[in-house]
Amino acid sequence: MAKIGPIKTTKSEVSQTINLKEIFGVDFTGKEALRKALGQAFIDRIISKAKSGKRFDGKPLKSPYSKEYAESLEFKAAGKSRGKVNMTLSGDMLGSIDILDEKANVLKIGIDDELEAPKAYNHQEGDTVPARPFFGLNNKDVEEIRSEFLEDVRAAFKERGQEKKEKINNLILKLLGETDGEG
Amino acid sequence: MAKVDIKFNRQKLQADIIKRIDKVIDADPLKKDIGIFATTRLRFEARKGTPLNDERNFPPLKPITIDNREYLARFNRTHPAFNEARSNVTLTGQLLNALGFQVISRGVELLFIGERRPYRTGPNSVANDTPTNQEVADYLAEKGFRVFTKKGIESDRKFSSNITQIVRRFLRRSLK
Numbered sequence: 001m002a003k004i005g006p007i008k009t010t011k012s013e014v015s016q017t018i019n020l021k022e023i024f025g026v027d028f029t030g031k032e033a034l035r036k037a038l039g040q041a042f043i044d045r046i047i048s049k050a051k052s053g054k055r056f057d058g059k060p061l062k063s064p065y066s067k068e069y070a071e072s073l074e075f076k077a078a079g080k081s082r083g084k085v086n087m088t089l090s091g092d093m094l095g096s097i098d099i100l101d102e103k104a105n106v107l108k109i110g111i112d113d114e115l116e117a118p119k120a121y122n123h124q125e126g127d128t129v130p131a132r133p134f135f136g137l138n139n140k141d142v143e144e145i146r147s148e149f150l151e152d153v154r155a156a157f158k159e160r161g162q163e164k165k166e167k168i169n170n171l172i173l174k175l176l177g178e179t180d181g182e183g
Numbered sequence: 184m185a186k187v188d189i190k191f192n193r194q195k196l197q198a199d200i201i202k203r204i205d206k207v208i209d210a211d212p213l214k215k216d217i218g219i220f221a222t223t224r225l226r227f228e229a230r231k232g233t234p235l236n237d238e239r240n241f242p243p244l245k246p247i248t249i250d251n252r253e254y255l256a257r258f259n260r261t262h263p264a265f266n267e268a269r270s271n272v273t274l275t276g277q278l279l280n281a282l283g284f285q286v287i288s289r290g291v292e293l294l295f296i297g298e299r300r301p302y303r304t305g306p307n308s309v310a311n312d313t314p315t316n317q318e319v320a321d322y323l324a325e326k327g328f329r330v331f332t333k334k335g336i337e338s339d340r341k342f343s344s345n346i347t348q349i350v351r352r353f354l355r356r357s358l359k
Contacts, residue, residue, distance in 0.1 A: 033358040033359070036355045037359050040352055044356075073232075076263035090224065090227060090341075095345050095349075096348070098348070152359045168207060169358050169359075171207045172207060172354050172358050173358070175207070175354055176351060178200065179347050179350055179354070
């Protein structure tokens with residue numbers, strides 16, 4: 001089974017699955033806090049790459065922005081510059097990347113917002129704008145995040161000494177649950 | 184989400200959830216993220232001429248104002264979003280650039296920060312008065328040019344959902 005799935009790109013959803021068990025070699029059943037933290041780390045990686053002008057595969061995004069786009073009021077209002085491609089105008093598209101589905105060992109991250117998914121699709125595929133496939137993880141991303149979280153994953157599977165951390169995590173999970181009804 | 188306290192163009196963004204987060208973990212980085220998002224968004228919308236106020240627009244400019252702006256544009260470096268006839272509280276850009284925030288106990292307070300660079304009024308002359316950016320924002324608000332209002336912010340679905348996402352992301356990062 002692959003550590004990361006292919007990038008799914010439709011007008012209603014742009015997403016990718018991540019198999020945590022394949023990446024870390026342990027079963028994440030009952031480890032909701034860790035799963036969510038890892039999901040967020042993968043999301044942060046995608047956003048960070050896009051904002052620094054990189055495609056999902058680490059190569060540079062097509063630059064510069066077109067002259068026509070640079071002449072638009074939105075471009076000027078956002079204080080953008082032609083040579084700095086960062087997939088950000090209002091921030092809504094990158095801001096809508098979320099954990100879409102969560103099972104014991106598999107996460108699906110992506111965009112399924114009705115306004116932002118078509119936008120993301122357009123950038124990924126180059127439908128009516130130049131193709132700038134910003135969304136997705138590559139093997140290098142996975143390895144780097146694996147290294148970053150390895151100690152935390154090991155600590156979470158130790159039997160003793162985790163009570164205080166678990167108590168805080170439970171409180172945070174409760175607060176997270178309360179944000180689901182908001183916005 | 185927000186319990187808001189409004190004074191002309193000063194605004195507190197508060198949420199009970201932030202107070203509860205504060206009891207569990209240090210929420211100051213969260214508040215800073217919210218402040219950065221809010222000021223960036225409000226600035227963007229105002230410069231487009233679609234401010235997050237009750238009307239979602241600024242009043243149209245009077246002909247004399249347009250003439251004044253055209254005149255001042257000859258001697259001052261204008262912001263890219265400037266157009267003499269565009270009602271977007273932007274000429275040099277310094278007012279909206281001054282939109283900032285401070286972290287308070289349950290959230291952030293939005294306000295206009297600092298002194299202004301006076302406009303050049305001719306090739307060798309400069310305006311006499313030097314109000315602060317907050318004073319200019321308050322004056323403009325009295326004239327109907329409100330950069331944001333409580334109702335404007337709270338009724339914008341995207342603004343609210345972005346704040347929720349910021350909170351969620353912060354909470355997830357705090358888990359391990």
